[in-house]
Amino acid sequence: VTSDRLAELLAPWLDAGPAYLGLAAGLRGLALDGRLPVGTRIASERQLALVLGVSRNTITAAYDVLRSEGYLASARGGGSRVTLPAAVPARPDAVPGERPDIWDLSVAALPAPAALIDSVTEAALALHPLLAGHGLYPLGLPETREAVADHLTRRGLSTRADQVLITNGSLHGWDLLLRALTRPGVRVLVEQPTYPAVLDAVMSHRLRPVAFPVTGQGWEMPAPATALAHLIPDGQNPTGFLATTAQRRNLLRQLRAEVIACDETFADLVLDGSPPVPLGALDERVVTLGSMSKAFWAGLRVGWVRADRDTLTRLAQIRAGTDLAGPVLEQLIAARLLRRADAVLAERRALLRRSRDALMDALTLALPTWRFHRPAAGMVLWIEMPEARATRLVAHALDIGLRLTAGPRFTIDGTADRWFRLPYTLPPEKVAAVVDLLVDAAGRVDSGAPPSGNKQSRWTA
Numbered sequence: 001v002t003s004d005r006l007a008e009l010l011a012p013w014l015d016a017g018p019a020y021l022g023l024a025a026g027l028r029g030l031a032l033d034g035r036l037p038v039g040t041r042i043a044s045e046r047q048l049a050l051v052l053g054v055s056r057n058t059i060t061a062a063y064d065v066l067r068s069e070g071y072l073a074s075a076r077g078g079g080s081r082v083t084l085p086a087a088v089p090a091r092p093d094a095v096p097g098e099r100p101d102i103w104d105l106s107v108a109a110l111p112a113p114a115a116l117i118d119s120v121t122e123a124a125l126a127l128h129p130l131l132a133g134h135g136l137y138p139l140g141l142p143e144t145r146e147a148v149a150d151h152l153t154r155r156g157l158s159t160r161a162d163q164v165l166i167t168n169g170s171l172h173g174w175d176l177l178l179r180a181l182t183r184p185g186v187r188v189l190v191e192q193p194t195y196p197a198v199l200d201a202v203m204s205h206r207l208r209p210v211a212f213p214v215t216g217q218g219w220e221m222p223a224p225a226t227a228l229a230h231l232i233p234d235g236q237n238p239t240g241f242l243a244t245t246a247q248r249r250n251l252l253r254q255l256r257a258e259v260i261a262c263d264e265t266f267a268d269l270v271l272d273g274s275p276p277v278p279l280g281a282l283d284e285r286v287v288t289l290g291s292m293s294k295a296f297w298a299g300l301r302v303g304w305v306r307a308d309r310d311t312l313t314r315l316a317q318i319r320a321g322t323d324l325a326g327p328v329l330e331q332l333i334a335a336r337l338l339r340r341a342d343a344v345l346a347e348r349r350a351l352l353r354r355s356r357d358a359l360m361d362a363l364t365l366a367l368p369t370w371r372f373h374r375p376a377a378g379m380v381l382w383i384e385m386p387e388a389r390a391t392r393l394v395a396h397a398l399d400i401g402l403r404l405t406a407g408p409r410f411t412i413d414g415t416a417d418r419w420f421r422l423p424y425t426l427p428p429e430k431v432a433a434v435v436d437l438l439v440d441a442a443g444r445v446d447s448g449a450p451p452s453g454n455k456q457s458r459w460t461a
Ligand SMILES: Cc1ncc(COP(=O)(O)O)c(C=O)c1O
Pocket: 108, 168, 169, 170, 171, 172, 195, 232, 237, 263, 265, 290, 291, 292, 293, 298, 302, 303, 460, 461
């Protein structure tokens, strides 16, 4: 591309903010739009400074940014050419220029099931008659509310469609509940350890989380009285705990929370034995949060809240201040996937059982001092090491290409550094490679060598 043409293409980007950032944004945008195809040779720093009428330092700074992000490759004497990063980082906490070959096990989620494609095709056809309307359904699309109600009823939680609000994931449901039922400073009971985003949501509303210790055996009673409690009795994240029906009854007898949010994100993934009675079927204080994310596909961003009609009306009104309503096409897909739940879930559970058992066998052989129990539900192992070194282990693991989440991320106070979470979401044939990396990382911890200081992940799913 000639430097004059490049100056024309860049003109709209150069008005606002520091010139080098505008220039970098312009070149990046032109590369991503395909208007500067990969391999295009661009003007030298000196030439471009001349035609744009800016200092050469500005161009140098912009080219440096683009090189570090992977949008520009410069060869000595060969000028600079447009490139694209191997993987455009999707994580909000990704470091620019991060190695693209990282195995990201800070996310516990499976790839989409094959049945998703048929559901997408059918949903596209079903979309047609809906196009005549404005497409906003604050409580959710009627047929998706119906499909969720049927799904819950079949699982033992008798539900009508008007008791269901469709959300953009179960975490969204938790956020709406926090908005509806609390005001800043109020105490909210959360399991310790718990899923980090549950804690993040509590903190972001200026609430005070109160720890309710939970182990692989259950909850440490008694718990202090609070207006709201969050529990994950079905494949607890991260302990993998599955409460028996007797434990649920005992918990509900003793728990003094006015509203109990039961997060059923993993409830469709009971791997051993038959599923216990849903918490919501045992107590009227329970509001159930559910999701397509773990059992079906996280990319749909479809979840639900099951509650009484008045509560749902409030949540739908509060939603007006955040997202108004969920996307229609995804809700149509979710309804069709739920109708295929028996086949999809049987396949998912079989896959997870195989991966869990292969991972547990390989770990027992390779790292015999690490302890864990066999989770009866969900998709993660909660591994206890002999010493409080999980943060170091996770830092070394990242250096060699494996991203994990250490125990402190799952607690209010940054404790639990003897534990880390290991999802069994990779196929069994990949297990040996992951365990080799863990052995390598554990050896580095034992050697006392410092990790590189790479930024650790906060973003956890
Ligand atoms: C216990 C728990 N709740 C909620 C979520 C987020 O679910 P969703 O994708 O439905 O928002 C996760 C994801 O890891 C989780 O483990």
